[in-house]
Each structure stands twice: as structure tokens, then as C-alpha cells.
Amino acid sequence: MRILVTGGAGFIGSEFVRQIIPEGYKPIVVDKLTYAGDLKRLKEVRGKYKFYKADICNKKKIEEIFAREKPQIIVNFAAETHVDRSIINATPFIETNIKGTQVLLDASEKYKIKKFIHISTDETYGEIKKGRFSEDSPLSPNSPYAASKAAADLLIKAYIRTYKFPAMIIRPCNNYGPWQYPEKFIPVVICKALQNKKIPVYAQGLNKREWLYVADCVAAIALILEKGKIGEIYNVGSGVEKRNIDVARSILRMLGKSENLIQFVKDRPGHDFRYALDSPKIQKLGWKPKVDFYEGLRKTVKWFTSNSPRGFREKR
Numbered sequence: 001m002r003i004l005v006t007g008g009a010g011f012i013g014s015e016f017v018r019q020i021i022p023e024g025y026k027p028i029v030v031d032k033l034t035y036a037g038d039l040k041r042l043k044e045v046r047g048k049y050k051f052y053k054a055d056i057c058n059k060k061k062i063e064e065i066f067a068r069e070k071p072q073i074i075v076n077f078a079a080e081t082h083v084d085r086s087i088i089n090a091t092p093f094i095e096t097n098i099k100g101t102q103v104l105l106d107a108s109e110k111y112k113i114k115k116f117i118h119i120s121t122d123e124t125y126g127e128i129k130k131g132r133f134s135e136d137s138p139l140s141p142n143s144p145y146a147a148s149k150a151a152a153d154l155l156i157k158a159y160i161r162t163y164k165f166p167a168m169i170i171r172p173c174n175n176y177g178p179w180q181y182p183e184k185f186i187p188v189v190i191c192k193a194l195q196n197k198k199i200p201v202y203a204q205g206l207n208k209r210e211w212l213y214v215a216d217c218v219a220a221i222a223l224i225l226e227k228g229k230i231g232e233i234y235n236v237g238s239g240v241e242k243r244n245i246d247v248a249r250s251i252l253r254m255l256g257k258s259e260n261l262i263q264f265v266k267d268r269p270g271h272d273f274r275y276a277l278d279s280p281k282i283q284k285l286g287w288k289p290k291v292d293f294y295e296g297l298r299k300t301v302k303w304f305t306s307n308s309p310r311g312f313r314e315k316r
């Protein structure tokens with residue numbers, strides 16, 4: 001099967017590309033290479049994938065790629081992904097996450113692709129104080145980022161219903177691991193700590209997130225690609241919940257640094273307090289995370305210790 005991966009130079013997309021190549025795929029990677037995209041993430045599989053530098057919003061270019069490559073499967077990771085940036089300027093989020101998704105859907109419909117796997121997020125459900133969101137929970141996004149992702153999900157659901165479009169939607173919880181761009185919480189804490197700089201933590205750090213090691217998330221996506229049912233939505237949660245402050249303290253302990261580096265800062269506007277997923281459908285397919293949270297965190301700390309800041313520079 002010819003597989004086209006958008007956002008394959010990003011954090012999760014590149015892990016997906018690295019994992020499927022040994023399974024016999026030669027992926028076609030389409031990525032705009034925004035500040036968050038970096039082909040260095042694919043250096044260990046150089047020559048084993050085909051690359052197009054392209055914006056998923058560019059209908060003409062995307063159609064040309066579809067016409068030339070005739071992909072049968074699309075996996076859409078391409079997105080603007082940082083909540084804080086979406087609060088400063090929502091426009092690129094609306095463009096890429098909604099309009100870009102529409103361009104991919106229309107090209108996929110025109111070229112009659114067999115499967116379209118869309119990577120969404122747990123943030124589309126909004127926050128939950130107690131309990132867990134199921135795949136049937138209503139969408140109630142709170143940030144411009146989450147709203148743009150929810151809009152794309154609704155558009156895909158409409159295509160499934162209207163055109164019998166062969167899509168599946170995956171909603172993972174917070175990922176972490178090597179190669180994550182150092183604007184997201186875990187790499188920020190590690191990189192700042194390594195430089196003995198103050199570590200910004202919103203409010204009192206009590207917000208809770210559900211954490212999943214990136215290789216485990218990608219294993220779930222690969223399983224859904226193989227065994228998932230067209231038209232379905234799959235939550236991918238680890239069940240591992242941590243308060244931000246506890247994650248920061250764990251990292252500081254691993255690095256032998258003082259907790260005095262933590263600096264509480266004014267809370268993010270509209271900050272969701274807690275996300276938590278029930279993931280019965282992916283568990284039924286036989287998936288569970290393999291990497292324990294502290295093992296994954298140690299691996300991530302070790303990776304950033306040898307790759308930051310020179311190997312993978314913070315850019316703005």
C-alpha cells in the first residue's frame with residue numbers, strides 16, 4: 001500500500017515514519033517544514049522515504065502530489081500544534097488545521113484513496129474535572145488550537161456520512177519523548193533545567209495531563225491503520241495522569257537540579273485543568289502502552305541531554 005504521511009517531519013509524524021519503514025513501507029512525506037518541522041528527525045531513515053516540501057493548504061500542489069504518487073492511504077499529522085501560539089494568533093491554526101484538512105479530504109475523495117487516518121487530540125473534548133471522556137463525549141474545545149482540531153474532526157465526520165469517505169479519527173492524549181519541539185512542557189522543563197534557567201510553570205502547576213510515550217502512541221496509530229474500522233473514532237490514552245508540577249519535579253530530580261529553578265507564572269488564559277480519556281476501542285484491538293512513565297521520562301531526559309541545545313535548537 002502506498003502511504004502518504006503529512007507532517008512527517010514533526011514530532012509524532014517522524015516517529016511514525018521511522019516505525020513503518022522497517023515494516024516494508026516507503027512513505028511519501030509531505031511537510032511544509034514550519035518552525036516545528038525538521039528533516040533531522042528522519043536522518044536515520046534517509047533515502048527510505050520520498051519527500052515533498054509542501055503546504056497542505058496548497059490545493060494545486062497537493063493534487064499534483066496525489067496525481068503523481070497515487071497514494072492509497074493518507075495519515076494526516078500536519079498541524080499547527082502549540083496552544084500558546086494559537087492564543088496569540090489563531091490564523092495559522094484555522095488555515096492549516098481546518099482548511100488544510102479540507103484540501104486533503106477533497107484530494108483524497110477525488111483520487112479515491114482507500115483509508116484516511118486523521119490525527120486529532122484529546123483537547124477537542126475540553127477539560128474534565130472528574131471521570132474520563134469516551135469517544136462519544138461531546139466536543140467542547142476551549143483553546144483556538146483545540147477548536148481548530150475539533151472543526152476538522154466535524155468536517156471529517158460530515159465527509160464520512162455524506163460521501164462514505166473512508167476515514168478514521170484518532171484522539172491521543174499528551175505525547176512526550178525524544179525530538180519533541182522545545183516549546184512543549186516536558187522538553188521546555190528539560191532544556192531550561194539543562195541551561196540552569198528558570199522553568200516557567202503556569203499558575204501553581206496543578207493542571208493535570210495524561211502522558212503517553214511517543215513510540216507507544218505511534219504503535220497505536222499503526223495498529224489502527226492495520227485493524228481499525230472505517231468511520232470510527234479512537235481515543236488513545238495511557239491512563240497515566242500527572243500534575244505539571246510533579247512532572248517538573250521528577251525531571252529536576254533526574255537531572256540533579258534544584259526545585260528553585262521552578263518559577264510559577266501567570267496562568268494561560270482559558271487553561272484546561274484536566275484531560276483524561278477512556279480508550280476501550282484501542283484496548284480491544286490489543287494495544288496498551290509499553291513504556292512506563294518514569295522510564296520514558298528518563299529516556300527523554302537522556303536524549304535531550306545529548307541533543308540539546310546544539311543538535312536541536314530552540315527557534316522562534
Ligand SMILES: NC(=O)c1ccc[n+]([C@@H]2O[C@H](COP(=O)([O-])OP(=O)(O)OC[C@H]3O[C@@H](n4cnc5c(N)ncnc54)[C@H](O)[C@@H]3O)[C@@H](O)[C@H]2O)c1
Pocket residue numbers: 006007008009010011012013030031032033034035036037038054055056057076077078079080081082096100119120121122149171172173174175176181
Ligand atoms: N504532541 C502531542 O502531545 C499531541 C497530542 C495529541 C494530538 N496531537 C496531534 O498530532 C499531530 C502531530 O503533532 P506533533 O506534536 O508531532 O506536532 P509538531 O508541531 O511537532 O509537527 C507538526 C508538523 O506539521 C508540519 N506542518 C505544519 N503546518 C503544515 C502545513 N500547512 N502543511 C504541511 N505541513 C505542515 C510541521 O512542519 C511539522 O513537521 C497534530 O495533528 C497534533 O494536533 C499531538
